[in-house]
Amino acid sequence: MSHNPEVKMQSELAPAVQADIIADIARCIKATNSLTILTHQQPDGDAVGSSLGLRLALVKLGKQVQVACPNPVPDKYQFLPEAETILTEVSGQPQVVVAVDADNWSRLGGLEAVIQDANTTILIDHHATNAGGADLDYIDPTAAASAVQIYHLLLALDVVPDADIATCLYCGLATDTGFFTFENTTPEALWIAAELVAAGANPHQIAQQVATRLSLAAAILRGRALASLQTAADGRLVYATLTPRDFALAGADQADTEGIIDTLKSVAGAEVMVLFKADSSGCCHISLRSPSLDVARIAAQLGGGGHQAAAGAEVAGSLPTVTVKVINSIQQALNGKA
């Protein structure tokens, strides 16, 4: 890839990159032959794209690399180069483990034990609520996506992204920024996107694959979620619920919920949006969004985490109980803010 010198100049305006920790991680990777990359359960575009982009780069360096995620890659990310290499279980006893985009260890689901058994752990994540705990913690809440951090790491490793790596990282960056419309769309996000497009990522094709197409099951599920729409706090809180029955009738699974919360954002007057997704084991996953209230704090109180404007949590209990609990805590936060 030929670097445009003007784009490079923009990079100097970006928030200070954590050069020391990135250099430490690059040193550790260079000294290692075999690495295992782990990412979070219910993987999104950043989890899949960042892990695959890092894997491809490390393979280019001649490393043996496996990537694992507790859940299979959702269909819409299967187009990513070598997506089929992502495993749902780790093979062997990995010595060097890199966790990507996981805001806490429990987000690794059944793969969490791999961390305990590893010699060296590396954490690359951009969630403000991440408390760290790896041997090498590279946590940067100013990064729009973990893909941004992987990009910086690749520069430190002297890997020039090829078209496949660029496609993976662009997918992560685009999906975590809502295709460059969310609050985290910084100058840095945009100049790295420009670099990735220059390296061969195709924004139109990636958007077509990820954002424009919806499976029939996902479309039906979205309809059921919208039909359940309710408001509280004089319309400042908008929420929708999905029961196990909704999933069954739509023929959908948890991966088909991606994007529904963004539809709730378009309701006029809404300051906080919540999507409750109940599973059949008596647990609810909640997605929270707000342009003005710190939902990462609310999610953290519920045992979850995330970013100021986009967060989530897994809450034990029946849907009605969890709904009341969450709505009360959001109402309190809104009252405090009002």
Ligand code: 5GP
């Ligand atoms: P989403 O609502 O799209 O599932 O997630 C929004 C943000 O919150 C993401 O950055 C995600 O990593 C984080 N998040 C979602 N669910 C959980 C959860 O159960 N626990 C934690 N710690 N973070 C979550």
Ligand code: MN
């Ligand atoms: Mn992310």
